[in-house]
Amino acid sequence: DVQLVESGGGLVQPGGSLRLLCEASGFSFSNSAMNWVRQAAGKGLEWVSYISGTSGIIHYAASVKGRFTISRDNAKNSLYLQMNSLRAEDTAFYYCARDWDGSGRGFDSWGQGALVTVSS
């Protein structure tokens, strides 16, 4: 079975940094594009970032561009999200999600989410 497990969330002060990890199993990770999607409490889903299987194509939402960096290590079946210059509005649950066809149009497997809280 496909399994995605996020970790690395926590409480961080405004302006601080945090790195999220998503560990994948049960599928060919290196052949799968991956995404990060976030959801603030009581709000809707917000797409954050996309990375292709080879890391050759990367996209970011305008709200995080220049502050967040997505990366992956296919040898470790791991996806990362380095978050710098964090703001209160970045507070949310962060989900990693597998892209069903690599196009960014649909995500067929999701992790349980990691909570990031940005507060002083």
Add this chain to the structure above:
Amino acid sequence: QSVLTQPPSVSAAPGQKVTISCSGSSSNIGNNHVSWYHQVPGTAPKLLIYDRNKRPSGIPDRFSGSKSGTSATLGITGLQTGDEGDYYCGTWDNSLSAGVFGGGTKLIVL
């Protein structure tokens, strides 16, 4: 303000049918397939519909998707109390080079 527009809520009685709309533009829905997700509060979203009205394994055929121009629709027949929750549409926006979601629709089964 979400790029895709959904109604805030819909409701219907058990056993009935409901539709949820998702409106976009030529840069997203007009040129890309739409996916639909169901989310029960406190849990991760679950894919219901993707590509040309395809359903992942385990999703019953009570759920269907359609698209016309720059709008998409999710249909649910034979409503059950377990269908309650939030529904989101999503796709890719070619102009933004970004994934986009609707604001979500809360389904209430009366």
